[in-house]
Amino acid sequence: MAFSTKTRGIYQDVLKGIQEAGLFKQERFIHSAQAADIEVEFPTGSSLKKVINICANNYLGLSSHPEVVKAARQGLDTHGYGMSSVRFICGTQDIHRKLEKMVSAFLGTEETILFPSCMDANAGVFEAVLTKDDVMISDRLVHASIIDGIRLCSAMHDTYKHSDMEHLESKLQLHNDKRLKMVITDGVFSMDGDTAKLDKMADLCDKYDALLFCDDSHASGFIGKTGRGTHEKYGVMAKMDIITTTFGKGLGGASGGCVSGRRELVEMCRQKARPYLFSNTIAPPVVAGVIKVLEILSATTERRDKLEKNTEFWRKGLTEAGLIIKEGDTPIVPVMLFNAKLSQDVSTDLYNEGIYAIGFFFPVVPQGQARIRTQISAGHEIHHLEKALDAFRKVGKKYNILGKTKQEIIDRYGM
Amino acid sequence: MEEMKEIIRAYVVKEYVEDDTEVGFDTPLISGGIVDSFSMVSLKRFLENRYGISIPDDKATPEAFDSVNKICALVQEYLH
Numbered sequence: 357m358a359f360s361t362k363t364r365g366i367y368q369d370v371l372k373g374i375q376e377a378g379l380f381k382q383e384r385f386i387h388s389a390q391a392a393d394i395e396v397e398f399p400t401g402s403s404l405k406k407v408i409n410i411c412a413n414n415y416l417g418l419s420s421h422p423e424v425v426k427a428a429r430q431g432l433d434t435h436g437y438g439m440s441s442v443r444f445i446c447g448t449q450d451i452h453r454k455l456e457k458m459v460s461a462f463l464g465t466e467e468t469i470l471f472p473s474c475m476d477a478n479a480g481v482f483e484a485v486l487t488k489d490d491v492m493i494s495d496r497l498v499h500a501s502i503i504d505g506i507r508l509c510s511a512m513h514d515t516y517k518h519s520d521m522e523h524l525e526s527k528l529q530l531h532n533d534k535r536l537k538m539v540i541t542d543g544v545f546s547m548d549g550d551t552a553k554l555d556k557m558a559d560l561c562d563k564y565d566a567l568l569f570c571d572d573s574h575a576s577g578f579i580g581k582t583g584r585g586t587h588e589k590y591g592v593m594a595k596m597d598i599i600t601t602t603f604g605k606g607l608g609g610a611s612g613g614c615v616s617g618r619r620e621l622v623e624m625c626r627q628k629a630r631p632y633l634f635s636n637t638i639a640p641p642v643v644a645g646v647i648k649v650l651e652i653l654s655a656t657t658e659r660r661d662k663l664e665k666n667t668e669f670w671r672k673g674l675t676e677a678g679l680i681i682k683e684g685d686t687p688i689v690p691v692m693l694f695n696a697k698l699s700q701d702v703s704t705d706l707y708n709e710g711i712y713a714i715g716f717f718f719p720v721v722p723q724g725q726a727r728i729r730t731q732i733s734a735g736h737e738i739h740h741l742e743k744a745l746d747a748f749r750k751v752g753k754k755y756n757i758l759g760k761t762k763q764e765i766i767d768r769y770g771m
Numbered sequence: 772m773e774e775m776k777e778i779i780r781a782y783v784v785k786e787y788v789e790d791d792t793e794v795g796f797d798t799p800l801i802s803g804g805i806v807d808s809f810s811m812v813s814l815k816r817f818l819e820n821r822y823g824i825s826i827p828d829d830k831a832t833p834e835a836f837d838s839v840n841k842i843c844a845l846v847q848e849y850l851h
Contacts, residue, residue, distance in 0.1 A: 506809075512812055513809055513812060514813045515807075515809055515813075527813065
């Protein structure tokens with residue numbers, strides 16, 4: 357037996373260490389469809405509790421939208437359940453190609469290639485388009501999937517301070533001798549909810565002949581006047597060289613992702629990206645669902661407009677309640693608590709009040725930056741948000757953090 | 772040598788330190804979490820450009836870059 361007592365003991369010790377460090381992740385079982393109102397079993401074995409979900413990436417409320425569910429069901433009937441093949445052997449259907457064309461039209465790009473997830477898109481794209489003669493210059497707060505993709509690529513890698521354009525320019529100067537330079541950023545940063553300054557970045561990329569890459573997973577479908585993403589918000593639709601995004605958040609919330617951008621770069625991914633070449637693409641019912649999502653979002657901006665209004669209401673409500681939030685205008689609204697234990701206690705109390713929101717602390721966010729990350733959805737109605745605000749006021753009062761400064765909260769609870 | 776140390780220290784602080792962390796000549800940079808291994812590349816390139824040297828990749832290790840003093844010793848090695 358290879359899995360000996362000694363081997364098991366090694367893993368048990370590691371897992372115990374994770375638990376003792378307070379970093380052990382426990383899943384809560386949701387017994388209903390994903391929506392603003394959900395039924396949750398937590399702790400495991402307890403009776404179901406009805407709660408309002410304010411921690412999903414379901415920004416547009418499309419995860420369980422009847423038209424999307426119906427389209428996915430029809431896709432299942434007409435195109436089957438799975439492909440049992442990678443794309444280039446016998447795993448490409450008409451609807452895969454249709455979705456690629458629709459994504460290009462929606463994002464305003466030349467071409468698109470689907471991936472099983474955006475994690476896979478980011479894991480494969482850099483290695484496919486860059487070599488050891490090139491350099492990747494990334495924001496220091498980019499998503500973990502980008503970091504993994506960068507690690508898999510032979511090009512040189514450097515970083516710039518978060519959203520610091522002066523620092524980015526100094527890096528473009530430092531590496532100006534490289535064959536190709538690629539500037540890499542998230543569109544909306546998932547932990548702080550701030551946006552990349554894509555207009556200034558595009559200017560710098562023009563000046564230094566660099567490629568511009570943006571992961572718009574927390575933006576596609578709702579950032580910008582017509583929801584095309586961060587590049588629309590900053591007026592640089594035609595200047596993006598590569599956008600990666602997911603269908604697992606605002607765009608239906610199921611799964612799948614893509615690389616979208618310059619024709620040649622996308623073709624390089626089709627020829628060389630390993631997660632594309634060596635795994636099945638998105639399953640037919642999901643493809644059919646995403647096609648419906650893009651049809652809905654191309655026909656009307658109603659949902660992103662509602663999300664914008666909900667976000668304004670939520671940010672204003674939290675601020676007026678006396679809580680400290682990260683400034684911005686995206687539906688990712690971190691409520692800052694600074695202390696790790698406080699973030700867990702507040703999360704537990706909110707859950708007892710019927711509000712499902714998670715506390716994040718180091719190492720997911722920097723030391724002393726613990727928070728409750730709230731995420732607003734077009735699926736929320738004002739009564740959901742009012743109830744959640746009531747809960748935040750009640751819990752905030754209990755911990756005496758309403759109207760307090762950062763220093764006052766740290767003085768009371770520590771970093 | 773002292774001037775070189777000051778120049779390297781100033782670069783490290785400007786480039787990597789985003790709070791009030793103090794950096795001495797023996798402060799652990801990589802093992803102390805001030806410089807992440809991803810960001811070492813800009814430090815290497817800075818040294819090469821500033822001092823007109825070429826540091827082989829296999830010599831630019833996290834250990835060799837772990838303090839201002841160690842970096843200075845490495846640069847000295849390739850200056851001659």
